[in-house]
Amino acid sequence: MAATPSPSDAPLSGRHRVAVVGGGSAGISVAARLRRAGVTDITLIEPSDTHWYQPLWTLVGGGQAPLRSTRRPEGSVIPDGVRWIRRRALAVDPETRTLTLSGGAELTYEYLVMAPGIQLDWGGVPGLAEAVGHDRVSSNYAPEYAPRTWELIKDMRSGTAVFTHPATPLKCGGAPQKIAYLAADHWRRRKVLDDIRIILVIPDPALFKVPAWSQVLEKVAERYGIEVRLRCEMTAVDGAARELTVTDHADGTKETIGYDLLHAVPPQSAPDWIKAGPLADPASPQGFVAADRHTLRHPSHAEVFTLGDVANLPTSKTGAAVRKQAPVVAGNLLDIMNGRTPSHRYDGYTSCPLVTARDRMLLAEFDYDLNPTPTFPLLDPFKERRTMWAFKRYGLPPIYWHGMLTGRL
Structure with missing residues (x-):
């Protein structure tokens, strides 16, 4: 049109x-x-x-x-x-x-x-604006950096990979952890997962706001050996030193972590x-x-x-x-x-397609009261499925371009 x-x-x-x-x-x-x-x-x-x-x-x-x-x-x-x-x-x-x-x-x-x-507030974390796109720091939240994320993931064989989530509301709230699972699955397939320490920094008290899906994601993180830091947030980045500061909001303590890969999601407003x-x-x-x-x-x-x-x-x-x-x-x-x-x-109503592996996904759909509202009620929504991944990769884009944007769906 x-x-x-x-x-x-x-x-x-x-x-x-x-x-x-x-x-x-x-x-x-x-x-x-x-x-x-x-x-x-x-x-x-x-x-x-x-x-x-x-x-x-x-x-x-x-x-x-x-x-x-x-x-x-x-x-x-x-x-x-x-x-x-x-x-x-x-x-x-x-x-x-x-x-x-x-x-x-x-x-x-x-x-x-x-x-x-x-709005992506890259300046909301000291050092992040200067480090992103350099110093082994990337983010899928900007098109100029998303391809770099894959370059860093596929080239990594050992070291520490950190994935962060801001404490502000953000678009696609599951995206900060989805890329951690995709990376971990790739490293597992390449047989280097045991040589990579993965840290997932989450500001909330659970991996997901709906308990039933949070329990599934806990098992996913455990499957990959991911260290999940709940109630924590990245509060500074030193790109030159390849270090970030993680603040524990439960007790206010700060920890400096060295990284070989950092996928950072900026605060948003x-x-x-x-x-x-x-x-x-x-x-x-x-x-x-x-x-x-x-x-x-x-x-x-x-x-x-x-x-x-x-x-x-x-x-x-x-x-x-x-x-x-x-x-x-x-x-x-x-x-x-x-x-x-x-x-x-x-x-x-909202929906969070939670990619948990290269060919698996959970489709979390719920309303204001956090009640599950599945589009496909005959399928168990708490089971990782290859069909759900295919739906996200190949089904949703044409629905978006030809249905949603045209006012038909």
Whole structure:
């Protein structure tokens, strides 16, 4: 699908009926659903010319997928009839319904959908910004580093490998440990696992928030001989010395660990302009946008909805969550456009595909109350399966590109 008009000649004057901030999975999905419902005058603000399918980056880092398969031109995924403004949003004034954009531009709106995604705070850990991409440090959370993760894994024969998880909310909460399991399985197959010490640093009191899946993951970690440090966080990196500091939040003690491979996940937050703006939830230390947990409507500004990673919702930030949130936002927007009370509700559904080996995966699906909500109820969701891995690698990408982004699924 082509964007019309082209971003270079998209007009800014006048009031836009619906403004969507963010051209990732959340923004595109809502725009597509609104267009399918017949809504016109939709404007999408997105500065990037590349659209990424980020869930596959773990498999890129694990040597199971090429990076090129995870990207497409942004213009190719923008729905027909949606105006694309290729600028960066800098501020929002919900009282005047005005967005300030890069280049000194402004636009006004009747309704606003906030979906700008999440910010990677590389500077949140002293030394991390300088070390990542160098000094045997990588991260699957950025496309420029994910292929390097695989290079480090396949070249390692002995030493210490450390995998970290930040204490902040983050996109794809299982990804920090999935790459540890993929690496360990590769080293097992290469018969060097016994010569590699693997440390997994987790800030939470358990490997996973749902106890039944946490128990399975404990056995996976034990199978590979992984040292799991619960309630701990990486708080500094010295790339030159190849050392990191791990702080135990239970007692405040600090430990210096030398590494030969470090897969680091940075702290994450809302984009800075949202943190400092009027839509941020005061209850969110990371500045995520306030939203009713069921209607996804802003509690103070009735014309504003939010979804995706930037929304302050008590559920994991995943593409699967977006897939369930998009029809709720689109449906509730249509309700208020037609003078009705929002009738669509989001139950907190999210899904974490937990890759545990090169050809095995758990599919953890649950709601706000942490109740399992399996898509395939006849299959035991607590069993590692080859079919689930194949579904993630080969089934989900076309569903994403041709179903979710087009508003069909």
